[in-house]
Amino acid sequence: MGNKVKVIGIGPGSAEYLLPKALQEGELCKVLIGSARALELFNTKGKETKIIDKNLMDVLEFIEEKRKTEVVGVLVSGDPGFYSMLAFLKKHIPSEDLEVIPGISSLQIAFSRLKLIWQEGYLLSIHGRPLDNLIPYMEKRKVLGVLVDKNCSLEEIKLLLKKWGRWKIHICGNLTYPEEFIITFNTDEEVPTVSLDNCVVVIEPDEE
Ligand SMILES: C[S@@+](CC[C@H](N)C(=O)[O-])C[C@H]1O[C@@H](n2cnc3c(N)ncnc32)[C@H](O)[C@@H]1O
Incomplete structure (x- = not known):
């Protein structure tokens, strides 16, 4: 029991893409929890902050304790x-x-960067999850938006996709940061040498 916990989406990372409502709600919090990059977007003067680490039960305990008396905000990336x-x-x-x-x-x-329509696509994640999660979507030959992480292998993604024809693969990294990049290749081409850290991959059928 206690105050409600505000779970606040901070967008992809740069201040330009942080909603004014998120900033307002963050202001109302006495305790803010999030990654270092998330906390940087907020005015933390006079607030207690905690960096989220891998031990989620520990974070939960902290939230439960603090929300007895304070308004707590948990900052998460994107939505x-x-x-x-x-x-x-x-x-x-x-x-x-x-x-x-x-x-x-x-x-x-x-x-939006790729000027692609997402209403007919599928959105999923292989961030910390098996690559096989892609398989049920391949036969449909629709656009896929995929969260990835630095341990995902582009070579393995390409080899899997090739079983269902030719695809374009767009690697979108560090979106909205000054270091943003987008690299596009198709499954007949060599895989670019790039880390998938802080990247999403958009996959679309390549019919040409
Ligand atoms: C835990 S998930 C969070 C997804 C988030 N809720 C969202 O709606 O984007 C983390 C993944 O989001 C993606 N991501 C978050 N920020 C990103 C950015 N600025 N550029 C590219 N990918 C990003 C990466 O795939 C990363 O591995």
Whole structure:
């Protein structure tokens, strides 16, 4: 019991893509929890902060303790509804004690940069998940927006995709940061040498 916990989407990372509502809600919090890069976007003067680490139960304990007396905000990248800590928090905190402030997802930015329509595509994640998660979507030959991580192998992704014809693969990295890059290749070409750290991959059927 205690104050509601605000789960605040911070967007893909740069201040330009942080919603004014997220900033406002962050201001109302006395305790802010998030990655170092997320906390940097907020004015933390006079607030208590905690960096999220891998021990989520520890973070949960901290939240439960603090929310007894303070308004707590949990900052998550992109939109909270898409592969964020919200899924974990929902398992441990009743929904009526959570407030969710949306953010712009990294995949929204990727699709807009590529001028692609996402209403007919599929959005999924192989960030810390098996590559085989892609398989059910391959036969449909629709656009796929995929969250990846630095341990994903582009070579393995390419080899898997080739079984279902030719595809264009767009690697979209560090979106909205000055170091943003987009590299496109197709499954007949050599895989570019680039780390998939802080990247999303957009895959589209290449019919030419
Ligand atoms: C835990 S998931 C969070 C997804 C987030 N909720 C969203 O809506 O974008 C982390 C993944 O999001 C993607 N991501 C987040 N920020 C990014 C950015 N600025 N550029 C590219 N990918 C990003 C990467 O695939 C990263 O591995």
